[in-house]
Amino acid sequence: MGTAKRASSRVRGVPALTLLCAMAILTAPGLVTTAHAAPAAPAAPSAPAAPAPEPEPGTKSLEDIHQEIEGLYRQAGTATDAYNLAESETKAQSARIVEIANLVVAGQDRISTLKQRAGSAARAQYRSGGLPPGAQLALSDSPSDFLDGTGRLRQGEKATTDLLSELSRTQFDLERYAKDAGALWQKMEENRVKKEAAKKEIEDKIKAAEALENRLRAEExxxxxxxxxxxxxxxxxxxxxxxxxxxxxxxATDAGKRAVQFATAQTGKPYVWGAVGPDSYDCSGLTSQAWLAAGRAIPRTSQEQLRLLPKVALKDMRPGDLIIYFDDASHVGMYVGDGAMVHAPRPGRNVTMAGAGSMPIKAVVRPDA
Structure with a gap:
């Protein structure tokens, strides 16, 4: 997690567009307004910047390097979503294994009780001598007592049959629990492999992007x-x-306002992949925690948020809705009103507000539909 530590120590600068969006949104009643001004152009530097040196023949232009860095961080974002999905599935599988373990203990206790009852029934039959009914009638001093005993015997036989059936069902359940637990352990191992592969890809992409940036001069x-x-x-x-x-x-609904207030309150905190707060977040970590703070649990990853949450038309968008970006749904932000959204952009950047259309929109989903 060296990358995460480096990310948390970066200067928390906020672009001019961010500040203007923040002012427009946070001064509006209830964080909602129907007005949306055109975005402000990036602010000019206070002093004329020295022109960037011309690239040497055969070297990449600064624009090409920018595109390459953004591409690497996008790939890291996609891998982060895969990592987060494997992590959330592993947690769910672990919880299910604990449930199964409790069921197994209860089943074993039930079998022990049933076996004791079966033993009692067997001992009672042994005490009766195990004689056939005809012999018992011939030896009995009272036919009426015998008939009463026969009725009780039949009741006892039915109880014994029911007991054995229940014992068989409980043993079958234990066998099924064992199979389920085995399948879950297998899935957990598969997810561990996925997580390790995703983690390596994330770290490799971030390392490559940082290496490109570190080769640049300050003005570049x-x-x-x-x-x-x-x-x-x-x-x-x-x-x-x-x-x-x-x-x-x-x-915004009341829950939507709470989610927006939580998300905007995280502004300035660093992006760290896999993080869900309180000191740092990745993109879906921010949105899922914001809605959890608003009283509603939603899927952990942007791809699962797209898959499982109801979609709404762009014209029906309201503050608190989630905007899913890019064709692979690898990024998500929260709409806050006035044509802006809050999001955790990427490694090396902090939670900030930006234009809702500053990236390609794939869909809008609603956690509190």
Whole structure:
């Protein structure tokens, strides 16, 4: 987790677009407003920046490096979702194994009780001498007592049959529990392998992206951040120009307001893959914890949030809804109103607010449908 430690020590800078979005949203009543101003362009530096040196022949341009770094972090995000899914499945399987263990203990106790009852019945039959009914009638001093005893004997035989049936069912249940537990252990091992593979991929991609950044000079790193802001500004501007926000007037529910308040309160905390707070988050860690704070448990990963939560049309979007990004649903943010969302962007960045259309939108889902 060296990457996580490095991420947590980075300067928590907030782009100009973030500040403007935050001001527009947080000053609106109930964090909701139907107005949505066009995004502000990235702020110009206070002093003229020195021009970036021309790349040497055969070397990559800064724009190419920016695209490569963003691609690496996107791949790390996809692997993070795979890691988180395997982690959540492992937790569910572990909980189920504990349940099965409790059922096995209860079943074993039940078998012990049934065997004691069966032994008592056998001893009672032994005391009767095990004589056939005809012989018992011939030896009996009172036919009426014999007939009464025969009735009780038949009742006892039925009870014994029922007891043996229950014993058989309980033993069958124990065998089934053993099979279920074995299957769960197998799945847990498969998930462990998936987690290890995803973890390695995440760390490799982040390491490669950081290596690219570390080779840049200070002015190139500043220009890289500017390129990132410009790309977000351009995407948000194009999105708004389509009229996407024209009919978006939904109001947040009480639970939605609580989720938004929780998510926005995390602004400035670092992105750490696999993290669910309270000091750091990944993208779906932030959204799942925000809704948990609002009183509703939702799936842990962005892909499962897309798969299991009800989808809503963009025009019906309201604060608290989750916006799923990219074709592989590898990123998620929470809509907060005024055409903006809050999210944990990627390693090296902090929880922040940005334009809701600053990345390709795949779907909008509603945790409190």
């Amino acid at each position: 790193k500043a220009r890289l951040i500017q390129l990132e802001q410009e790309a977000q500004y351009k995407a948000q501007t194009q999105w708004l120009s389509t009229g996407a926000m024209k009919d978006v007037k939904g109001s």
